[in-house]
Amino acid sequence: EQVANYSTAQTFFLAARRFYEQTADEQFKWSAIPYAKAIANSQHNELESRTKADCERIGWASLPTSVALPSLTAVRTAQQRLQQSIAMLQTIEAIRSYGAIHAGRLPGSLDSLPFPAPIDPYTGNPIAYELTGDKAVLTGKPGAGMQYRIVVRFASK
Numbered sequence: 196e197q198v199a200n201y202s203t204a205q206t207f208f209l210a211a212r213r214f215y216e217q218t219a220d221e222q223f224k225w226s227a228i229p230y231a232k233a234i235a236n237s238q239h240n241e242l243e244s245r246t247k248a249d250c251e252r253i254g255w256a257s258l259p260t261s262v263a264l265p266s267l268t269a270v271r272t273a274q275q276r277l278q279q280s281i282a283m284l285q286t287i288e289a290i291r292s293y294g295a296i297h298a299g300r301l302p303g304s305l306d307s308l309p310f311p312a313p314i315d316p317y318t319g320n321p322i323a324y325e326l327t328g329d330k331a332v333l334t335g336k337p338g339a340g341m342q343y344r345i346v347v348r349f350a351s352k
Contacts, residue, residue, distance in 0.1 A: 211256040218246055218260045222267050230275050231319030243268075275316045279335045282313035283343055286322050286333055289313075290347055299349045301331045 198206070221242060225233045233239045246264070250257035289308040294300060296309065305312035305324045312321040317336040325332045335343040 207256060210253075211259055214249070214253055214257055215260045215263070218249070218264060219267075221246075222264055226267070226271060229319065230271070230316050231314075234317075276341065278316040279343060282315055283322055283333055283335055283345055285313045286324075287345065287347060290331060294349050301326055301329070301347065301349065 201209070225239050225242065228236075228239075246260070250261045286305070289305075289310060289312060290302060292310075293302045293308050302308055303326060305321050312324075314320065315322050315336055323334040323336075325334070330346050330348040333343075333345045333347065
């Protein structure tokens with residue numbers, strides 16, 4: 196009876212709010228899980244297509260959701276890029292520490308470092324490391340159309 200007394204506009208905005216809150220809750224749930232684990236989960240990967248289909252089915256009431264929620268994905272992607280950058284810088288510092296201890300030599304692998312190598316947030320594994328002659332190449336997993344690749348070399352004495 197109470198809902199029947201609502202105006203059309205009030206009913207519309209309540210439906211829009213309810214849909215937004217349900218969809219946002221689903222998005223926020225995944226933001227608490229490490230990115231590498233979240234993207235390995237089929238429910239997470241289906242979320243975007245499921246939300247898009249729901250928005251098409253619901254129509255105008257989904258407008259706040261379809262406008263506001265993509266920014267959550269953009270923020271999460273930016274966070275992962277930043278965390279990957281930090282992990283790569285920490286790895287460089289660990290390599291420099293190794294070089295200081297071992298007379299300017301580069302480690303054969305990241306397992307040789309004096310402390311554990313940071314994890315690439317996109318993969319959940321250490322950053323890719325390749326030693327070629329007198330240089331080492333660190334490569335982050337591509338994310339959002341961007342890939343970090345850093346060449347490390349010690350100066351000659």
